[in-house]
Each structure stands twice: as structure tokens, then as C-alpha cells.
Amino acid sequence: MNHWIIAPVVLPAVLAPLIIMVMRFHLDLQRIFSIAGTVALVIISLVLMSQAAGGTIHVYELGDWPAPFGIVLVLDRLSALMCLLTAVLALVVLLHAVGSGWDERGWHFHALFQFQLMGVMGAFLTGDAFNLFVFFEVLLIASYGLMIHSGGPVRLRAGLQYVIYNLLGSTLFLFALGTLYAVTGTLNMADLAVRVAELPDDQSALLRVGAVLLLLVFCVKAAVLPLHFWLPSAYSNAPAPVAALFAIMTKVGAYSIIRMYTLVFGPDLAVTDGLIGTWLMPAAILTLAVGCIGVLGSRRIGRLAAFAAIGSMGTLLIAISAFTAEAMGAAIYYMVHSTLAAAMLFLVADLVIERRGNDHIACDFRLPQNGLIASLYFTAAIAMAGMPPLSGFLGKLLVLDATRDAAMWVWIWAGILIMSLVMIVGLARAGSTLFWKPFDPSLSAPQENGEDSAAAPALPFVATGSLLAGLVALTVLAGPSMRFADATAAQLFDPQNYISAVLKEGTE
């Protein structure tokens, strides 16, 4: 059996306890092992990508138990893509955390970081709904620790809210899983797909309840209105590299919606008919609106980045709710873009906050390395707002194109275009306040003149720059990326391949 599939889960799972037990007091060793481990994760993800890109679906049976009795890990194009995206993002964020010194401001950053990666990788690779819950919990509990890293009363209270909100989400997840199990008798995703399709009509009400509860849970994770209220406070008060890593966490919610709703509750299923089109689509449009208006209204750069993340989730979910293969291809392209852009915005926000001392969007002294940070902010803002020439523009164009035949296309187009303008205004206002206005000679001269003449650490700039390079690569290689995204979407909308690969027709 192909053991590469479990490697992204096992490697961080082994590395994290090793870091805690052996290198507890040696930060340099922790850094070395953590970075080496994350580089290894990138390599493993590239191997997985090469295996999955051809279109074959690889199944890994844990303990050699056949599905649906045992838990399976499934590698298809979407899982491989998300694993690669996570590994690359994790490496970049780790470099920023090490370079800016965030990892020494509290205890156990690297161990928690590796546990978080274990949870995210497991969530992307699993083929069992309860196993998805378990990996959700692993990634959540690690994120609680990362969220309150380096402490402080505001961060701790924001962390407490984040934890409580997510515990409620986990409880709801269990209710949903209990309902689904009670109706179908299985929790393996492929087996669920088979049993849901042949369910008698008198049980369909309970199944619809389970499907709705599951959608709600994933919407909590993906920060869809009205379940988005946890995100601004949590992401703006988290340590900045942690907030950048959290950019992939909302994508775990989006991935789960895609996985469950293409595989199990497919577009032709009568039981869940209308859930995505009638309910998720308007919610996604409103999420986009809330995100962009929030960008315009934020007084703090952390909250600005958080609302921008909400806005990009709105656009992503608009593409997902259109529920056609073309729209799903656009959604996958946009998902990659939105992760890189949101992470870059959070890292740039950290560069500003570190030098300014607070996170207010207000006129103050000129930052050291002002030009470099300003250009990084400029490109991050262009990417986030969806302006040419970066991949945000291409992504939004693809989403608009894919939804031109959708039922609510007037609202979708109006929403995306108007809210893009709102976001552009918000980002431009923040940028000019932070970077241009300090050139006014009437403002006070920079403080701490002796300290900032020492060389600022270069690694955070390298990290932010590599995210920019990723966005540029996504733009330049948009053709191959879109072909891959379309192939992924085609594979998603043909669930029979997945089901027969997992259940090995006839040998249940």
C-alpha cells in the first residue's frame, strides 16, 4: 500500500512530542527541527501531488481494515492540492515566526504548530466523517494554544471567546454526526454517499436535518454569515503568524463543504435540494458584503485583515454555492489565491505593528523600511481586493464568469463588483494613512532612532515576499492552474470514482 498518504499526518505527530520532550528548553533546536519537518512536509505534499495529479484516487486503509468498517484516508486531486497549500503556507509562516521572534514570546510554539499541521493535513486527507471530527478537534485544540501564545489580557479574552465558540461548533458537529449515523448507519463518506442515495423517503426529513446541521458546522469554520462573529476578534488579537496560518483554517471549512456536498449530498439529490442554492448562496453574498464593509470600517489593521479574510471567504463560497463543475474550478483557483493573499495581509500587518507599537490605522511617524513594507502592503491589497494584475483579479473574473447562468446572478455580480469597490476604498484609505501621510513634515520624527538603524531581521520580509511570489506564480501560471482546478472539479462532480475506489465494488 502507498504509505506516502499517511506521512503528512504522522510526521508532525511524531515531531511535536519530540520537540516537547527532548528540546523543551532549546529554542534553536526546536526551530531547526520544526523548519526541517515543515520542509519535509512540503516535499511529501509534492510527492502526493504528483501521485494524485493523474486522476487516480488512492485509498489508504488504516490497520488494513476495509472500508466501511475501518477508517480510510483518501488522496484525490483536491486533498493533494490542499495538503500542498497547507505545507507551503506553514513553511512561510514558520519562517516569519522564527525571523520576527514571535516563537520565543511564549512556550511551545513549535510543538503546537506541528500539532496544528497534523490536524489540518488529517482533515484534508480523511475519508471518514467522524475521523474528520477528530482531526477538526486536533487542529482546533492546537489553534487554541497558538491563539493565546504570548498572552496579554486582550489576547486571552479573545482566545477565550474563540475557544467557546469553537466548542459550541464541535458540539453541533457531534449532533450532526449522531443524526447522520442514526439515519444511515455508517460514517464512512463513500458509504454515506451510497446509503444516502438509496434512502427511503420516510427518513428523508431526518437526513435533511443532519445535512443542515453539518452545513452549519462547516459554515462556523468557514466564517459565513451569521456564524462569522468569532473571526474578527479572534484573528485580529491572535499573534500575527498564527493569524496567517489561520488563513488555511477557514479553507478547511470550505473544503469540508465541498467534500460533503459533492460526494455525499450531491447536486441531484432530492433530500438536500436547495440547501446550497437557496440558503448558502445568499449567506455567501452577505458574508462578502460584511467583510468588505468591515474593511472600510476598521480602525485597526488587524481587524482590517480579518474582515478582508471574511470577504474573500464570501467570494469563495459564492463560487462553491453555484454548484456547477465550472464554478467549482473557479472556487478552487480562488481558494488557493485567497489563502496566500490573506496570509500575506496578516504578515504585512505584523510588520507594521512591530514597528509602530500598536495596530491603529492612524497617522504617526514614518516606519523604518517604509518603502519596502508599503510596497508589500500595496501588492497584498491588490491581491486581496481583486485588482489586476494579480491572481485576485483572475479569480474574481473566473467566479463572475462561472456564475453568469446562476439563478441569483444579478445579486452575485452586483455584490462582487460593488463590494470590491468598497474593499478597494477601505484598503487604500488604510494604506495611505499608514504609509503616505507620515511623509508630512509636520508629523513628529520617528522615535527610537538608535534602535531602528540596526538591521531589521530579513526573514519576515523573505516570508512575505515568498507569498507574493506565490501569488505572482498563480497569476503567471493561471493557465495550468485553471486546467488543474477544472480537472479537480470534474473529479469532484464524478463521485462514483471516489466511491468505487474506497468501497472496492463488491468486496464489502
Added chain:
Amino acid sequence: MIELELLFASAVGVLTAAGIYLVLQQRTFPVILGLSFLSYAVNVFLFASGRLVQNEPPILTKYAESYTDPLPQALVLTAIVISFGMTAVVVMIALSAWLSARDDRVDMENEDPPAEEDSDAEAQS
């Protein structure tokens, strides 16, 4: 005589209602109690998803004629262990938040204040 299903359903309902009421309180300790009530409710619910039967064991024995579904019971064990860990984490975070801020409110104060009347700028690092 009370039906088993009625007893179970009302237990889940009452526990969930109590849990949600407590979770909406403004101080951390009732919230944590509310989360515990909700986890009791969801564990009972998960247990019931394997159908309510009497005198049927979940694991193989010599003396049983039929068996109940063991999988929900395994799911409940997993869920109990996970929520035990989570409760420990949330208690620790609530305790740290109280020790830091000398206040056990759940609500964030003024999240987005204007720059002039800032009260917690130094909490950023």
C-alpha cells in the same frame, strides 16, 4: 410508566436547553458549565443513535441472543475524551484570562476604539 424514548429525548432536550442558557451568560464559569451540559446532551444523543434497546450487550458474550450496535458507544467514548481535554483547556484559558484582566467577563470590551481613547494598546505584544 415512562417510555424509554420519552425519557431519553426529554433528557437530551433539558440538558441542551440548560447548556445553551448557561453558555449565553456573561461570565466564564457559567459558560464552562453550559459547555459541560451540552457535552452531556450530545453524548447521550450519540448513544441513542444506535437505537434504544434493553438487555443487549455491545460486545460478544456467550449468553446474549442479540447485540446492540457498539459503534455509537465507541463514538461516545471518543467524544467524552475529546470534550474532557477541551474542558481542561477552556478552564485553563478562562483562569489565565481572569488572572490577567482581574475580570471574568466573556465579552470583549470596545473592540475597535478610535485611536485617541485607546485603553489596551500595550496588550498587543
